[in-house]
Amino acid sequence: MTSRGLEVLPGVLLTAAIALVATGIGSVLPVLGSAVPAIIIGVLLSLLRPRIMRTHEKTDARIQPGIAYSSKFLLQLAVVLLGVQLSLGSILQVGLESLPIMLTTLTVCLLGAWLIGRMLRTERRLTTLIGVGTGICGASAIAAISPVIGAASAEIAYAVSTIFLFNILAVIVFPVIGHALNLDPHTFGLFAGTAVNDTSSVVAAAGAYSTAALGFAVVVKLVRTLMIIPISVGLSVMEARRDGNGQRLNGKRIAKLVPWFLIGFIVVAVINSTGLIPDAPREVLVTLSVFLIAMALAGIGLSTDIPALRRAGWRPLALGGILWMLVTLTALGTIAVTSSFA
Known part of the structure; x- marks a missing residue:
């Protein structure tokens, strides 16, 4: 373990430094959050990597293991810690009211991603990332399912950037829609929590509408995060069938397909429901989960294949826009x- 720690340390320190800068940017511009600046900084630095490799090959080789560690294990650990934001009581109360809207929007989004993605001929994994990111909770959902479907760094970067673009539009447009329809704060909170993806964007949109709308919108958004679990399990089964040469999937094999970090997510949410986690440590864990996501996305940005992004073209962006409107x-x-x- 010591040897492994020393191996990944240089790259982890680099992703942590990027995450710190991204967190600072997010504190100044809350609508951005820390995830998007982290992946943008990582992508920009990845443009310099070929030049660095030519002059500092040993340095690049030293940071690579830590970059991979951040973009995979730390990403999964962050998903586990997201469970500390939920309790069974809030899940049941808010879930009963918001479930019909959540299920309807998610079904329409996933079906739309499948149909429109085929029409636009977007790559399968990228279509899945954009569809799940739009239908559930943006970067967090993309973070959760990317290891399940084996998504490449370039695909993750494109999907996160696409979701972010339409989150920004939602922050601007949604309050206008709410006032035009004369929605009361509770209803607008339900609307924003269901249709805006990233938590920071939900806070920005609902906060711009009214303080009363803000609290309910955030709880709806956090409950919506639970949809990651059945979707990830379903995708695990589909990937296994695709790669399993037609082998029959029994209960034992399906159980093995459930990613460990989703089990951890549920366990943490259950522990949080018991009240065993005091408020102060809970806040620390929430902050840590956000920071780990920033580190993971920094690692993904650093390992992004820029030519692959260029090859993806405009179609995935068009897919994201259509799904956002749907x-x-x-x-x-x-x-x-x-x-x-009202």
């Missing part, structure tokens, strides 16, 4: 049908 319209339509308007 989710927004579906959320509003479902709220109207379920008589949630």
